[in-house]
Every structure is written in structure tokens, then in C-alpha cells.
Amino acid sequence: ARRQVAALGGEPAEGPAAGAMPGPSRADVDAAAGMNDADRQAMIEGMVAQLATRLDSSGGSVDEWLRLIRAYQVLGRTDDAKAAAERAIEAFADDPEAQARIRSIGDEIGLNQ
Numbered sequence: 273a274r275r276q277v278a279a280l281g282g283e284p285a286e287g288p289a290a291g292a293m294p295g296p297s298r299a300d301v302d303a304a305a306g307m308n309d310a311d312r313q314a315m316i317e318g319m320v321a322q323l324a325t326r327l328d329s330s331g332g333s334v335d336e337w338l339r340l341i342r343a344y345q346v347l348g349r350t351d352d353a354k355a356a357a358e359r360a361i362e363a364f365a366d367d368p369e370a371q372a373r374i375r376s377i378g379d380e381i382g383l384n385q
Contacts, residue, residue, distance in 0.1 A: 320347065324356065331363060334370040338377050345381045354383050 304312050320343045326332065327340060337360035344353035357378050364370035378384040 317347070320344065327356075327363075328359065334360070334364060334367075334373055337363065337374065341374070341377055341383070342381065345383070350383065353381070354378075357383060 300315075304315055307315065320340070323336065323340050323343070327336060337356065341353050341356045341360065344350070344356055357374055360374045361371055364374065375384070
């Protein structure tokens with residue numbers, strides 16, 4: 273459970289990192305460890321949905337968009353990851369450096385194949 277939450281952008285499996293983006297609290301991670309697979313998956317899906325909703329409505333940093341793209345890919349939702357990458361590219365239309373980072377993560381996780 274800790275590795276799954278860490279892969280989705282929560283606290284790293286080894287503990288919190290200085291300057292890390294907010295994610296699930298230690299209590300959330302501990303609670304997830306005690307859940308059955310279906311409940312844990314629902315919790316993770318809910319966290320990803322909240323992030324997506326917030327980014328779509330209020331925008332966010334390039335790092336938050338990258339987190340969403342990675343989360344979708346980890347969940348096996350490749351089409352959603354691609355769509356999030358497209359929305360992120362649009363959100364950073366005036367920032368070539370951010371767009372390059374978004375395209376780079378797409379290459380890293382196999383979205384651009």
C-alpha cells in the first residue's frame with residue numbers, strides 16, 4: 273500500500289521528503305495499509321479524481337500535472353494519462369520549458385509511442 277500511494281505522488285515509501293508536494297498524510301498511508309484491495313483501490317482512485325478535478329478547474333503547477341499523468345499510468349489508465357498530458361500542454365501554452373517536461377514524462381512512461 274505504501275508503494276502504491278508513493279507511486280501516485282504521496283509520501284515516498286521511505287518517508288517524507290523536504291519540499292515534496294502535498295499528498296496523503298502518514299495516517300492516510302497507514303489506513304490504506306489496513307484496507308482490503310478494493311477499498312485501497314477506491315481510496316487511490318478518489319485521490320486521483322480529486323487532483324484531476326482541481327487541476328481542471330483551478331489549474332496547478334507543472335509538477336502537479338506530471339503527478340496526475342503518472343498516477344493515471346500507474347493505475348493502467350493510459351487514455352486518461354494521454355488526455356491529462358494534452359490538457360497540461362494546453363495549460364502551459366506559453367511555457368515551452370513546462371511543455372518540454374510534460375512531453376518528457378510522456379516519453380518516460382511510454383505515452384508517446
